[in-house]
Amino acid sequence: xxxxxxxxxxxxxxxxxxxxxxxxxxxxxxxxxxxxxxxxxxxxxxxxxxxxxxxxxxxxxxxxxxxxxxxxxxxxxxxxxxxxxxxxxxxxxxxxxxxxxxxxxxxxxxxxxxxxxxxxxxxxxxxxxxxxxxxxxxxxxxxxxxxxxxxxxxxxxxxxxxxxxxxxxxxxxxxxxxxxxxxxxxxxxxxxxxxxxxxxxxxxxxxxxxxxxxxxxxxxxxxxxxxxxxxxxxxxxxxxxxxxxxxxxxxxxxxxxxxxxxxxxxxxxxxxxxxxxxxxxxxxxxxxxxxxxxxxxxxxxxxxxxx
Numbered sequence: 001x002x003x004x005x006x007x008x009x010x011x012x013x014x015x016x017x018x019x020x021x022x023x024x025x026x027x028x029x030x031x032x033x034x035x036x037x038x039x040x041x042x043x044x045x046x047x048x049x050x051x052x053x054x055x056x057x058x059x060x061x062x063x064x065x066x067x068x069x070x071x072x073x074x075x076x077x078x079x080x081x082x083x084x085x086x087x088x089x090x091x092x093x094x095x096x097x098x099x100x101x102x103x104x105x106x107x108x109x110x111x112x113x114x115x116x117x118x119x120x121x122x123x124x125x126x127x128x129x130x131x132x133x134x135x136x137x138x139x140x141x142x143x144x145x146x147x148x149x150x151x152x153x154x155x156x157x158x159x160x161x162x163x164x165x166x167x168x169x170x171x172x173x174x175x176x177x178x179x180x181x182x183x184x185x186x187x188x189x190x191x192x193x194x195x196x197x198x199x200x201x202x203x204x205x206x207x208x209x210x211x212x213x214x215x216x217x218x219x220x221x222x223x224x225x226x227x228x229x230x231x232x233x234x235x236x237x238x239x240x241x242x243x244x245x246x247x248x249x250x251x252x253x254x255x256x257x258x259x260x261x262x263x264x265x266x267x268x269x270x271x272x273x274x275x276x277x278x279x280x281x282x283x284x285x286x287x288x289x290x291x292x293x294x295x296x297x298x299x300x301x302x303x304x305x306x307x
Contacts, residue, residue, distance in 0.1 A: 016074065017056055021048045022108040023072040035072075038065030045075065045108045061111055062263050096174055096193060096225050098125045099152040100135060106148040111257075115142035122152050128193025129297065132258035143257045166224070167206055171198045173222040185222075188215030195225065211296075212243040248275045249302040250285060256298040265292035272302050 017023060022045050029035045029042075039060040040046050046060030055066045094100050099122050106112045106119075116138040117123050123137030132143045167173060172195050179185045179192075189210040190196050196210030205216045244250050249272050256262045256269075266288040267273050273287030282293045 017048050017051065017069065017072070019048050019051060021074045022046070022105075023048060023056070023058060023067075024075050026071055026073050029067075029071040032068040032071035035067050038067060039063040040065070040067075040072070046072075047108060059110075062257055094125050094133060094146075094149060094151050095177075096125050096128060096195070099123070100125055100133070100149040101152045103148060103150050106144075109145040109148035112144050112148035115144060116140040117142070117144075125149075127195075127255060129255055129258040130192070132255075133193075134255055134258075141254055143255055167198050167201065167219065167222070169198050169201060171224045172196070173198060173206070173208060173217075174225050176221055176223050179217075179221040182218040182221035185217050188217060189213040190215070190217075190222075196222075243296065244275050244283060244299060244301050246275050246278060249273070250275055250283070250299040251302045253298055253300050256294075259295040259298035262294050262298035265294060266290040267292070267294075275299075 024045055025035065025040050025042050026032075038058070039062075040058065044060055046058040048056050049059045049064060050057035052066075054069060056069055056072060057064055057066050058072065101122055102112065102117050102119050103109075104119075115135070117135065121137055123135040125133050126136050126141065127134035129143075131146050133146060133149060134141055134143050135149070174195055175185065175190050175192050176182075188208070189212075190208065194210055196208040198206050199209045199214060200207035202216075204219060206219055206222060207214055207216050208222065251272055252262065252267050252269050253259075265285070267285065271287060273285040275283050276286050276291065277284035279293075281296050283296060283299060284291055284293050285299070
């Protein structure tokens, strides 16, 4: 800290916090309710996602927690901090295949600081789940918050993405940004970022297989990625299958952190659990003497088959 002052000079009291502000714990956070049970540790940065008169809901490390206002303080300039640091040429939503770099505000985004990217390093988006992007860089994969990344200067992978009008049977496809405007695309098996494979086509529609289901999509609702038919196989885990069944032995996928509350379950990466019940898109898994409901996307069948 420079002579004559402290970092607190730039910190705003949380009494003035707004949704979107970046916050850290105060020095006396232990004196405030259950602040020590939340996802923030001293020095960690979280983001305010909701507020009440006396409490702030803060998102950090994939979890959310209601903190007393006196337990946190605003840092980094407040609500506009992340948005203000977006670099020219960036876009709100990088696509699969895009080259990306960290934003200046990446430190305020979940666990971005622990990923393989350092400021200025370039990685490539290989998968998207909701608000998280899986990036490969330096031989490692990491799930980043969207706000932690921007498209690298010089373009995106869209130049190599083929319009679905040219799609062939066997091509790998993802949903377009405006898929919701096309017929019943939202009812199909694909979610934004998921990769499916074209198995049949007509003049205006493509039958796509994904997650063990098939669906006829308008051609304008999907686009070709990854150079065609081999893309799905490139991202699939060895031994995995789309839909584990009751009795299967399962492990966490690399992207489990982006799936609901999977991080709070009994499984750690590499641990093996067993599916004991299935309800819609959720699987009940027993492991380490505990049961937990996981999103399907958080699990894959363990190497070696089923139980």
